[in-house]
Amino acid sequence: MSEAKLWEFQGGIHPPERKELSNRTPIQRVPLPARLILPLGQHIGALAEPIVTVGERLLKGQPIATANGRVSAPLHAPTSGTVSFVGMQPYPHVSGLLAPAIVIDSDGLDEWTALEPCADYRSLEPAILLERIRQAGISGLGGAGFPTAVKLTARPQRKIHTLIVNGAECEPYITADDRLMRERAAELIIGIDILVQLIEPEQVLIGIEDNKSEAIDAVRAALGERSFGLRVLPTKYPSGGERQLIETLTGQQVPSGGLPADIGMLCQNVGTCVAIHDAVLLGRPLISRIVTLTGEALARPMNVEALLGTPVGELLAFAGLDEARMDRLIMGGPMMGFTLPSLDVPLIKTANCLLAPTRSELPAPPPALPCIRCGACADVCPASLLPQQLHFFALGREHGQLRAYNLFDCIECGACAYVCPSNLPLVQYYRAAKAEIRELEQKRHKARHSKLRFELRQERLRKSEEQKEAERQTRVEKAARARAVQAESSSVPHQETSLASRPTELSEHQKKLKIEASMAQVALKKAEKQLAVHPTAELEAQVAELRAAAEAARRALEATTPAAPSVSNDTALKKAKIELAMRRTELKKAEKANADDNELTRLREALADAERALHAAEEASNRPAPQLVRIDKRPVDEKLRTLKTELAFARADLRKLERDATIDPAVLESTRTRLAEAERRLAEYQSE
Structure with missing residues (x-):
């Protein structure tokens, strides 16, 4: 060869x-x-x-x-x-x-x-x-x-x-x-x-x-x-x-x-x-x-x-x-x-x-001394680096300079430390600097990634809000067109139809007031739902403020809208019916949620007000008022409520324990017995 x-x-x-x-x-x-x-x-x-x-x-x-x-x-x-x-x-x-x-x-x-x-x-x-x-x-x-x-x-x-x-x-x-x-x-x-x-x-x-x-x-x-x-x-x-x-x-x-x-x-x-x-x-x-x-x-x-x-x-x-x-x-x-x-x-x-060397075989290096700038380290570096400069940059944590002088080309062979007359542990400095730079790079990468995710999320939220606003405007315009069509077809005489159609031709100021009144009404309804679930003094005050704001917005809108002889009355009648249905729904939800008596009283009064408003709207529309017969529900049976509550708690406790793989079987069996007893007591009471 x-x-x-x-x-x-x-x-x-x-x-x-x-x-x-x-x-x-x-x-x-x-x-x-x-x-x-x-x-x-x-x-x-x-x-x-x-x-x-x-x-x-x-x-x-x-x-x-x-x-x-x-x-x-x-x-x-x-x-x-x-x-x-x-x-x-x-x-x-x-x-x-x-x-x-x-x-x-x-x-x-x-x-x-x-x-x-x-x-x-x-x-x-x-x-x-x-x-x-x-x-x-x-x-x-x-x-x-x-x-x-x-x-x-x-x-x-x-x-x-x-x-x-x-x-x-x-x-x-x-x-x-x-x-x-x-x-x-x-x-x-x-x-x-x-x-x-x-x-x-x-x-x-x-x-x-x-x-x-x-x-x-x-x-x-x-x-x-x-x-x-x-x-x-x-x-x-x-x-x-x-x-x-x-x-x-x-x-x-x-x-x-x-x-x-x-x-x-x-x-x-x-x-x-x-x-x-x-x-x-x-x-x-x-x-x-x-x-x-x-x-x-x-x-x-x-x-x-x-x-x-x-x-x-x-x-x-x-x-x-x-x-x-x-x-x-x-x-x-x-x-x-x-x-x-x-x-x-x-x-x-x-x-x-x-x-496994002995102390005499590989003696510990003597204490390190200051660098004398002899250049021996550069002479023996197999990667053609400048170990002396890298040493100073590592001491000063000058990461930019370390990269510029190709720190990561160092193979950590130890030749520079072997010939150093000052016994400087050069490789240890380079290893520590590399680890520090890598850690900072990882942190910067995570920060960039987090910033990008935040910006993308903000952009998604912005687009979602724009889409919701566009859909809301579309619904408002669609509803306005539907009301205009209904107003035009509700009256047979041409003269009344012409008069009825005029109020639907709203000015920009009227449109703005109408939107504000609608938004105030939505905010009021959301607050009332929250109050029904979590009755607090702060929520009651907030609901009162929103109710006053919604009423003010409604009056401002009505002040700019000319009255229509018949169609307006029909519109008021429709609104009164919708309001009555909403009040009934709110009362039912509150009763199912076991709201306190004050809240139930308030909702019942609101329902009564809605019924009276409906009667007034029916009278204004020259239509005969329907005969309303209200049948009060019988009072809640406290004992029945107590038995149902005990049964619900027993059932919830059993489900929770059944999901725990480490639970004591005796505790699980005791809970099942408690549930069976609650079911028996409720059945006996309901059969009386």
């Missing part, structure tokens, strides 16, 4: 590798844990949604949580057992905060669920391959944790012409990918074949650092006659960074704020490729991973294949941890890892290393 040209990215450092601690022995299998803790957020994006309940028995590989949104990944049971808890549990994060998780108690059988292997993967359509990868819950095993199926479709409108497989594993101490390539090179190449069938790139480049000679030989032997390009990279940190690896292999740079897909490239970690092989050919979801156990506090540093959810304390105990010698526990490498607050946290998909 001919040597291919390589490029060199800017910056970078050469820290002590210390890989010999853990790469000398084959990958080991750890004993089956008694309990597994499966956090729902083992990937970038939305948390997975649990689909199991406490007490449910599970089989190995069975789905236990489904992807919740486009950027998310499902979760599977790493072994057979029973769900013992769903809720907040320890999580591997520097904050030490708890996170949602599913806890499984192992039954020791390690019994698999039914799998769907596919030996002839080349017969599958790309969409089916992609769905198998998605359903297997695979996310980037290099440490980023981006859901693989989402990454494969990140830029569907752009053609991927180059597939890059990342086997650099540049960070000190970590050897998980090294041992994986040595021992499972055949599965790695088949996983790459599946990706090639899925995205059809023009070329495939595999990058491995030159300090992994055995892995290079194993991968070269597994390639066979394939045209994939195996590139041996010079050892330099952080050559395994996605952007740095792309530049080293192709000479191209990913634009600031962009993705590799923007320039037609896609990167996948070697561990992710092996997981794709297992998902497609064997039908196995991602339930375990290779993890490096290293550091001088361990008696037997090694690489192990461990089930996800295994407490890290059990893994370290398997490697012979001496807690007295361990200074701290780091998840990840010494450059980009973080300190774990507890040994109780579980292993997750993105954890490629557990580092």
